[in-house]
Amino acid sequence: MFSHNLTKPSFQARVLDSIEVHYLGWNVPKEELIHIPEHWLIYPEPAASLHFLLGLIYTGFFITAVLGNGLVLWIFSTSKSLRTASNMFVVNLALCDFVMMLKTPIFIYNSFYRGYALGHFGCQIFAAMGSLSGIGAGMTNACIAYDRFTTITRPFDGKLTRTKALIMIIAVWIYTIPWAILPMLEVWGRFVPEGFLTSCTFDYLTNTFDNKVFVGSIFSCSYVIPMSMIIYFYSQIVKKVFSHEKALREQAKKMNVESLRSNQSQNNESAELRIAKAAITICSLFVASWTPYAVLALIGAFGNQALLTPGVTMVPACACKFVACIDPYVYAISHPKYRQELQRRLPWLAIKEAASGGETQSVATENTVQTTNT
Numbered sequence: 001m002f003s004h005n006l007t008k009p010s011f012q013a014r015v016l017d018s019i020e021v022h023y024l025g026w027n028v029p030k031e032e033l034i035h036i037p038e039h040w041l042i043y044p045e046p047a048a049s050l051h052f053l054l055g056l057i058y059t060g061f062f063i064t065a066v067l068g069n070g071l072v073l074w075i076f077s078t079s080k081s082l083r084t085a086s087n088m089f090v091v092n093l094a095l096c097d098f099v100m101m102l103k104t105p106i107f108i109y110n111s112f113y114r115g116y117a118l119g120h121f122g123c124q125i126f127a128a129m130g131s132l133s134g135i136g137a138g139m140t141n142a143c144i145a146y147d148r149f150t151t152i153t154r155p156f157d158g159k160l161t162r163t164k165a166l167i168m169i170i171a172v173w174i175y176t177i178p179w180a181i182l183p184m185l186e187v188w189g190r191f192v193p194e195g196f197l198t199s200c201t202f203d204y205l206t207n208t209f210d211n212k213v214f215v216g217s218i219f220s221c222s223y224v225i226p227m228s229m230i231i232y233f234y235s236q237i238v239k240k241v242f243s244h245e246k247a248l249r250e251q252a253k254k255m256n257v258e259s260l261r262s263n264q265s266q267n268n269e270s271a272e273l274r275i276a277k278a279a280i281t282i283c284s285l286f287v288a289s290w291t292p293y294a295v296l297a298l299i300g301a302f303g304n305q306a307l308l309t310p311g312v313t314m315v316p317a318c319a320c321k322f323v324a325c326i327d328p329y330v331y332a333i334s335h336p337k338y339r340q341e342l343q344r345r346l347p348w349l350a351i352k353e354a355a356s357g358g359e360t361q362s363v364a365t366e367n368t369v370q371t372t373n374t
Helices: 011-018 030-035 048-078 085-102 104-112 119-153 162-176 178-184 209-254 271-302 310-333 336-345 363-373
Strands: 191-194 199-202
Touching: 030 119, 048 085, 048 104, 048 310, 048 336, 085 104, 085 119, 085 162, 085 310, 104 119, 119 162, 119 178, 119 191, 119 199, 119 209, 119 271, 119 310, 162 178, 178 209, 199 209, 199 310, 209 271, 271 310
Parallel strands: none
Antiparallel strands: 191 199
């Protein structure tokens, strides 16, 4: 509630009193101006073509993400061979991405009506779903990193059980839900429109002490904590695999053989390179999706707000939606058993997946690769 306790009339109130809505050019009902940060209203309304272009882009995002994540949810939840503890996190990640894209019809509707068409209620729904799915996805990525870290570094006793995985997933949602409820009820922070006024997020522009604390807190809890966990666990995975590969090469050298692997081909990538690529890809996806928003929020709360034009703020929104589209391909479609299930259930997709892998590797490295693909 802090955002409304101002000692002087707000910019929105002054605009409303003088009825300067048409001068500003924004397609906003007068009664809705109180919910819009004054920062956006100092800019002219974006061209209609930009609204329509973003609406079309989001339509493509919506179709791609709903189909991709829908397939993941369907296959992983109905196939007995895929009901493992590790895959529970993949399903939860797909659920987060699915929820994130379910809110895009609000954006699409607003875009084709060129403004704040669905008003305050639509804004709250859009922002709450974004908060739940975004923070939930970040913490689920951290859980996936932890699961693979324990399995690889402790292959005999580190594998998670389904019960422990379920408890971790419940903990993720308990951790996530307050960041949607508190701003929506305006107990701490609030959800407001941003950029072209067709999307909404938490308020990072109101210049009060309470709001700065809120932005700093959500930045730490939704970005710094999962990011730190992801980087730590995957760096340990890469370190473990490189150490294992080094030990294999040294042992082979002592035995005066080229390699301890059987059926090794020069065309096959080394396990260490594959694991490194997987780790870098997973970390990069999280960085690409949320770093722009994190930087945006910090600039809005603690930096030069003049840098945040309506067009600039739409870039982070697009980045998050794009990553939600490609997540199912990175986390699931590279999974051999998942491809086998798609081949069996949807033969018209023409997926060709062999029943077993061709390359035989050392036991430890094979376990590492399988864990990373799970």
